[in-house]
Amino acid sequence: MKSFYIDETRATPKIDFNLKKNELSIIGDSYPENASIFYREAMEWLTEYLQNKDRKVTINLQLTYWNTSSSKVITDILEMIQAYHDAKGDIFLNWFYEEDDEDSFDNGEIFLEEHTFPYKLVPFTI
DSSP, X not given: OOOEEEOOOSSSOEEEEEXXXXXXXXXXXXXXXXXXXXXXXXXXXXXXXXXXXXXXXXXXXXXXXXXXXXXXXHHHHHHHHHHHXXXXXXXXXXXXXXXXXXXXXXXXXXXXXTOOSOEEEEEEOO
């Protein structure tokens, strides 16, 4: 298995799944026309990667804007993280939110409220 990387564009985030660091990052805006198509390869990679429960994994989500179809992908990623955690995998999520944007913080709380895996809401400035 190799690391996975996609450059950021105007409408899609940078995706950097680094095997050496066991750090998986999605950073930027996410409003592709069809998020399920854009994220398909990344989700397949993540599914395979999370089959090995012997890793300590850090996930960094730093999305400044996302559309409805990206919300579904975010939900799917969180479900995968929860399943890894439930199977005794060592996983941690950093949910980055814009420091001066209360809605950004609230979105993080809403997305994460039903999950039991460890996470931290981390402020950042643009």
